[in-house]
Amino acid sequence: MRVLLFVMVFVLFGCNDDVPYPIDQAPISAQSGLIPVQGGQSTIIDLSPWVRHGGNVSLVEVLSVKQLGSGSCSEPSLSNDGLIFTSDIQGPVMCEYIYEVEALAAPGQTPSRDKANVLVLTSQGGGHAQLPPIPLALALGDGDEVVHIPGALKENYPEGYSLHEDTTVLGSGIAIADSETATITYSVGHEGLTRVVYLLESPDGGDVKLGTLDIVVSDTLNHVPVAENFIFSDSVETNVEVTIDVADYVSDPDNGEIQLIGVDSITATVTSADPQNTNNT
Numbered sequence: 275m276r277v278l279l280f281v282m283v284f285v286l287f288g289c290n291d292d293v294p295y296p297i298d299q300a301p302i303s304a305q306s307g308l309i310p311v312q313g314g315q316s317t318i319i320d321l322s323p324w325v326r327h328g329g330n331v332s333l334v335e336v337l338s339v340k341q342l343g344s345g346s347c348s349e350p351s352l353s354n355d356g357l358i359f360t361s362d363i364q365g366p367v368m369c370e371y372i373y374e375v376e377a378l379a380a381p382g383q384t385p386s387r388d389k390a391n392v393l394v395l396t397s398q399g400g401g402h403a404q405l406p407p408i409p410l411a412l413a414l415g416d417g418d419e420v421v422h423i424p425g426a427l428k429e430n431y432p433e434g435y436s437l438h439e440d441t442t443v444l445g446s447g448i449a450i451a452d453s454e455t456a457t458i459t460y461s462v463g464h465e466g467l468t469r470v471v472y473l474l475e476s477p478d479g480g481d482v483k484l485g486t487l488d489i490v491v492s493d494t495l496n497h498v499p500v501a502e503n504f505i506f507s508d509s510v511e512t513n514v515e516v517t518i519d520v521a522d523y524v525s526d527p528d529n530g531e532i533q534l535i536g537v538d539s540i541t542a543t544v545t546s547a548d549p550q551n552t553n554n555t
Contacts, residue, residue: 300377301328304390305543308484310403313345313363313396321357321373321392326543330378333357334387336371342440342473343367343482345396361394366475366482369394370442393471395484405474405485406430409501412462412491419460421487423472432483435474442471445489458487465491499526517547521555 307324311317325331336350336359345365352359363369371392379385395403408426412419424431437456441449446463449470458472470487502523510516526532533552537544548554 298383299386300379300383302326302331302375302377302386302388304373304375304388306391306393308393308395308404310395311363313365313367315362316360317363317394318353319350319359319361319371319392319394321359321375324390324392325357325375327375327377329380331357332376332378333359334374334376336373339370339372339391340442341367341369342438342442342471343396343475344479345482347394363394363396366396366479368396368471368473368482368484393484396482403483405432405483406503407486407488409503410460410487410489411500412460412489414462414465414491414493416462419462421458421460423456423458423474423485427485432474432476434477435483436477438473438475438482440473444469444471447489447491449487460487460489462491465493467491499524499532519555524555 303326305324305326307321309319311319321333333352333356336352338347338349338361341347343366345363345367347367347369348362350359350361350371357375359373361369371394372389373392374387374389376385376387405427408421408423410419410421423437437451437453437458439451439453441451441458443449445466445468447468447470448461448463449472450459451457451472452459458470460470468489468491470489472485472487474483474485476482501520504520504523506516506518508516520534521532524532524534531553532555534546534555535549537546546554
């Protein structure tokens with residue numbers, strides 16, 4: 275028994291000498307995004323703009339989650355070429371997928387994975403596929419909130435388009451769209467952030483545009499800050515970083531200090547400029 279014990283200890287020490295203990299995870303971040311496409315057979319969807327990594331990366335899986343609109347989305351097929359998958363996308367439709375990516379480990383690292391959603395939207399009519407978001411500030415206990423989409427979008431509402439009756443709720447609560455009245459009725463769920471995704475369809479059925487209700491629900495003791503829509507006046511080039519100050523477009527009904535704690539976009543990579551600063555806007 276003593277001989278066996280000595281041999282086992284020796285082997286264990288030998289393994290520790292030959293294989294370094296992993297000290298870090300390979301960095302990777304998958305982000306949600308919106309990808310306009312023309313549609314058709316074997317539509318190519320490239321996820322590389324939405325994945326941040328430090329080296330080699332692979333596309334592990336893509337799952338079809340939901341589709342909105344009168345068109346159709348086939349099951350995705352992974353490609354052997356980078357972060358690309360294909361799908362047969364026909365007609366005016368928004369296809370929602372969940373994708374998973376893996377960062378391959380370098381010496382001293384362990385591999386890591388991340389997931390995110392991507393919305394693939396046919397945009398055959400030209401112009402912008404995504405509409406400006408409609409912000410809502412609600413409180414727990416509030417009654418149903420009815421949003422008239424043409425009235426909320428004003429000049430940004432595309433002429434002749436109609437509201438599709440399918441919606442997607444990313445968060446909590448219930449959203450019901452009425453195409454006849456062009457309204458969405460939202461019933462408050464839990465405290466926090468919720469995004470309701472809706473579609474507008476062109477008169478000839480050949481184009482769809484995506485819009486969102488960006489909803490903040492708080493308790494009645496503390497009113498949520500109010501944010502206004504605005505257009506950044508400076509021109510922005512692709513892959514060029516810019517800093518935007520939203521101080522002139524936010525206010526607090528309780529006259530408290532406001533801190534920008536998070537920024538979200540499905541068409542760009544955005545982060546808070548100074549998340550640790552309680553006065554950062």
